[in-house]
Amino acid sequence: MCSMNSLLVVAKAHPIQLLRRNGNIPEGQDEAVFKNMLYEDMQAGAVKVNDWCHLPTTSHPVLDILREAIDLKKLNINRK
16 A cells, blocks of 8 residues: 555656656666667667567567556547
C-alpha cells in the first residue's frame, strides 16, 4: 500500500520521471545511447526497431514503458 508521502512524490513528478522510475531506466541513459549517433544511422535502424516493436511477442521493460506513454497520450488527447 502507498503512503501519503509517496503519493505526493508521484503527483509532483514529471511524467518522464514516472516512466523512468517504473521501468528502472537510469536518468541520462537516452543521452548516452543517442547523443553521438548520426541522424543517418538512427534512420537506418529505425525501420528494424519499428518492426521489432510491433511484434506481439516482443517484450522489454523500456518498450513496455513507451507503450504506456503512448496509451497515456491517447487518453489525454481523448479527454480534450
